[in-house]
Amino acid sequence: MNPPRMSVFSRLSLISAAVASTLAAPALAQTVTPQAPAATGTAQAVDTVVVTGTRSRDRTSLNTPVPVDVLSAEDLRNAAGSNGELGSALSALLPSFNFQRQSNSGGADHVRSAQLRGMSPDQVLVLINGKRRHTAAVVNLESKVGKGTNPVDFNAIPVSAIKRVEVLRDGAGAQYGSDAVAGVINIILDDARTGGEIEASYGAFRTKFDPTGKTITDGQNTQLRGKLGWALGDAGFVRAGAEIGAANPTNRAGRDEIPFFENQTPPNLALQGQRNYRAGEPKVDNAALWLNSAYDWAPDLKVYGFSTLTRRETEGAAFFRYPDSSANVPAVYPNGYLPRTTGTSTDFALTGGAKGASTLSGGEWLWDASFGYGRNSFDYGLTNSANPSLGAATPRSFNLGNFTFEQATLNLDASRELNLGLAKPALFATGIELRRDGFSTSAGDAAAYATGPVTSSPAQSQGALALQPGDAIDVRRSVYGVFADLSADVSRELFVQGALRADRYSDFGSAVTGKLAARYAFTPAVALRGAVSSNFRAPSLAQENFSFTVTDFGTGGALASIRTLPANGRIARALGAPELKAEKSDNWSLGLTANPSRALRASLDVYEIRVKDRITLSERFSSTQLTNFIATNFGVAGVQGVNFFTNAVDTKTRGADLVITWTDRIAGGQARVSAASSYAKTELSNFKPVPAQLAALGVSGNLVGLEEQNTLTTAAPLTKHVLTAGWTGAQWGGTLRATRHGKATRVFDFGGGFTPTQQYDAKWQFDLEGEYRINKQFSVALGAVNIGDTYPTRSIADISYFGNFPYDVVSPIGFNGAYYYARVRYAF
Template sequence: MSHPVVAPLGAAIALALAFPAFAQQASGNATELDTVIVTGTRASDRTALESTAPIDVLTAEDIRKAGALNGELGSALQALLPSFNFPRQSNSGGADHVRAAQLRGLSPDQVLVLVNGKRRHVSALVNTDSKIGKGTTPVDFNAIPLNAIKRIEVLRDGAGAQYGSDAVAGVINVILEDAPEGGALEASYGLHHTDVEPIDRTVTDGQTGYFGAKVGTGLGDGGFLRLGLEYKHRNGTNRAGFDQIPFWEEQTADNLALAGKRNYWLGDGESKDINGWFNAEVPVGEAGAFYAFGTWHQSDTRGANYFRYPDGAANWKEIYPNGYRPVSLGENFDASLVAGLRGQWGAWDYDASLNHGRNDFTYRLENSLNASLGPTSPTRFKTGDYSFAQTLFNFDLSRAFGAHVFAGGVEFRREDYETGAGDPASYAAGPYTDRPTGSQAGGGLTPQDVADLSRDVSSVYASVSSQFGDKLSTDIAARYEHYEGFGGQFTGKLAARYEFAPAFALRGAVSNNFRAPSLSQIGYEATSTGYDASGQLLQGRLLSVENPIARALGATELQPEKSVNLSLGFTSRIGEHFDLSLDFFQINIDDRVALSEDITGQPLTDFVEQNFGVRGVQSASFFVNAADTRTRGAELVANWRQALGGGELLLTGTWSYAKTELEHIVATPSQSLALDPDYVLFGVEESNTLTDAAPRTRAQFAANWNNDKWALQARVQRHGSATRVFDFGGGFVPTQTYSAKYQLDAEVEYRITPKWSVALGGQNLTDEYADRSSEDIAYFGNLPYDVLSPVGSNGAYYYTRVRYAF
């Protein structure tokens, strides 16, 4: 179903609909082609189209408008970038609180994020219950303030030799504002107003308020201080269906009385966020400058979990006579600080910096209980503390030798990862031995689960960026990187661009990359009490590969991932009106790290109790070097600029395709097969996670028109199909492919005065939803929509915004 669009949006929407030929390519980012890039090369005069590898340049205005939904940087990047995926999660454990992003269909930990060219730290919380990003600790994009950004440069190519490990899919470099004067105040309010088909109701929810402020001032002779704040508050959204009561639950009168009610939650949880940032530089001497920048983020979020029925082993009716649905609470603190000195030392440019970033996450539950403690169980628990810290020292030198720019440097990095136990009641095994132990919806970390790991990483690199006449340019880089526990690895990259005719050029690159398993993948352990994929209540353990139980099941030491990237592209710029880039790529990755399938069943339970004295373990999993993969794809970006009607029109089309195939899968260890010959270490569910759970294609078409008073924009997005696979055992493997969906966004902004402007806009104006899940997957009507499709399950969103710039 759809809603009438508010009248002032009509002109903006017409921009998107008036150019159907371009819509075949689809939409997104207004690339600033004449901006000199600083990512992917040491040359000081290259623009995006002149780069030897594909680079997107997103302006502050692009990001500000695309992030209208909840003020999220991740959502803005999904709207603007051809191969960036940032799905919304629900009933997905930690992923309800820290969402993971993908570039080129690869894992979230295979993209490197920089801020002002300096490595950004990852989050501390391990996503173990999500589909996208399962088993990773991704960078929290939403901890980076929107109003801090001057522009973002996205290098879509392997860059381990240039920037260090993790840069397998590419590099996202967030460049902060540096204006020495002026500022802005901005406030927005929006909400979802949508027809929810599974319950046949029109719903208004997800009310979101945003306020941002920033200001700049000069420091000394040519220095600056720029700083800002943001506050965001978003109400939850719920798209759950009517409960049909799972057949394995007790078919009692009290349980059956809940049939036809909305007992579950499917959608966004409530969230409150405060962000702060600063960026500063002060001249030192005649040729130097001291600089510093940092970000600060604090959020409180709520997540969804499965309902527990009144008459069930997980409930005491003395506490919850009508059953209960546990709610997860996330307390997320994220901070980074970088300080350094840069300048000229004779003919050399130097940059020395210290960089510290950390993330602290506390996970709590409310409206829960520990059934084994009986009817006096607490209902609120802290289930664990998570912390990751990263400290770096960088020293870089560069110098131009005619048409060649040489650069070299060293980096020393310290990583620390730590987890803390939950409340004793969150993991206690109480006197009621016929009931599940631990807090429902996520048992607390036990003292035996906690991890305290650290490692040192050092690297040295050199690169040369060269220009040979007017037609040929090259980038060559080499790096030696040493990881404590994994030894050293050489990586290299060769990239070149040749302009074979005026306004036409070929470019290509070859590189190898290296990613060591994260500290969390090495040492994270957890004990859980929850529901498996088929909805059955289960007590399980996620084990580190060092755990004796895991070793007895066949776990081995994790090995680093090694990859080879190949790319070949074509660029064209015809006059001031039209430009285009088309790039093909192949990424081969050996020994990809992933979570194993859950090993379940009575043989496991008996084996663990008999050999290790641990009772009630019904499920076990651990990290493995799961598979070798090959990802092939292509990306197209096209822009058309034209003066029109007293203003400027910009049309942008993008299209991306990425297909990942499994080349080799790890064999199930003989130790696990000895327990049960039907066990599979890496099977259809986790294979689905790596291959086709994310859309292979995305396409966008955007139209933007501006003059002195009006700014109109519209964007059509096509989110490709995605596939979900469950393995419920006994040969029952329900599979569903969710078809491609289109999304229409539009905004009109009016400048009342040179300083004041107001805007009215909407996202997903046609109120599009992902396909309804089949009966086998919709969990008895409760979860009618999957989280895989980027179009989401929130429906249409309308907003208004006021801005004062000075």
């Protein structure tokens, strides 16, 4: 343990505790400017002021120089159905947002990754009330989408806490720092001074499952949410809420054909045709608390604070272990067993600060000072498992290790108007950011990796492997950033914005980014907008230092132990792995907006994102020489394959986003229709070859092989279209949404030229919700997601893992079928 490092976080924790105690006093406020009310539905009121991507105080969703989507609380409530997931709601509403479900994917069963504009999950920056959100601690190593990332956990943010979400679809590194390569998602919390609501929902999947010919009802999901606001006189407010929920797992496994590499013995063959595996949604139990508060301490001084606390327990599935197998202990599991992974995620965030106005150097400065602390802890485990080498003495449950990520951030921003003789005063903004990041892991149970007396069986827990003492790490880094931003209406028609930022990271160096954006209005109804920017993403602490072993597909498709080596570790360096560098990107976008009437608006934006030195997991490398080299030189035996994080390739993503919305009064109610489409295609170049050290051990090719190329380019759909129609009257309301999920491709590389590949066809999904307001307080809603019970293309035999997984996780429509729900709300 490093005492100086720990003392830094101890001091930050004390500061956090002090801020937390302040929350009990009527002296807190949120960090965004007052907003005009938004219309219900995806078509927002035309005068909605946005605060993401600009520090001007008069930019609306119609006149920003870059595209910004604004989603209301009502949008999110309807889109989330009854499962309460923020990620699912954003995916339903935003064509450029991808939130594919995972199964049998280790940590990804418990924390799902999201993509914006086809980029990696860690290339989108998430803010809460304009302040940087911390990432999850778990590192997804067995997933497809988001492989090798520790993304922000969107589902740790309560949906009931949200007033609206602003999604900036453009690079914003010069304004916010690292990670804002694809864009920024700013989640603005509910700030209502009075009133509240209680909401309960229940839903379940009901589907005809063709692979077994059965009708299945499962995935029962119950959610309860409540929130309340208190006005603190005329000076402030406190808004707080709570959520609890529980969801049963789903199972869409097919009938087992028994893998050919398993023993073809009577005990194993007796299971042929049964559903021995589990594929689908995990079991979930969650609880959340949140708070948002503000108080005008003085005429020119406001203090504020907000916080979220979420605890989620989840249970995923691993691969079945057959009765007559070296991985089984017949005395414990005479009929074989299905290991289940478990995860407990505890997520805490707290931000407090003050903002006000001060006169300095002959001008009035608006300033905002804040301190934020975020922490995510993930406890990874196994149940219904075994370490076969221990025989009948094996435990059935294991702790696999603990992962923790901490982030402490201090911000000071200031802005003032400058009279430059233009159409309006220009706005100059500047600020500094000091941040401290920490990532640590601890070892799991010794019994999970102990070598027992049964030498013919593997000496490791089955279903997932534990962190060993040599894998445990505790690393820190400091980040210092400074920015300047100038925006002005040069004329009545032309708005221009420029930003410059410099960041320094204690572990890898510095980065300087810039951005220039402009909007030119040909007429009050038609405008051209565009931006050019440079951006960067620093390698995460996990990517630099993380060490873990997973059970993944090896040669011929059989399961094997694949060790992810820390890029800065001794083994990776001995194999020639280069030191990680920051990703650097150049972004440009060009768009046309039209607002021919108050009811109708449209925008078309095209863009290109070029990323140099893209960080990804290398391909899995394996050879007998490699296994022997690691055992001989580092004393680590049984490593059947390795990979590591590396700047292995450059990427170019080109795309376009089209959004058309119409809203008007019809039949005594508010009607709204929208059509939104997204296209993003990624190409790879500048492949790095395997280092000479690896080549000498019988490994050939590039650092990024077929599977990782597939992850970066075609595993996510290139297109997505969302058509929505809704109407809200005095008592009745309803929404119909049609979504076309584009094609996706899955590629495996099992070695020896065996590379099964399949394209999953585009599919239409239809969602429907109707709501009836009994009176001003009570409302009841009924709805269905995927009401057509549509499934993806069936996987080919080489990908379905011997009939057990008839549908693949890469298809964004999912493979759970139709979901039906009911929701009751009481507002007061």
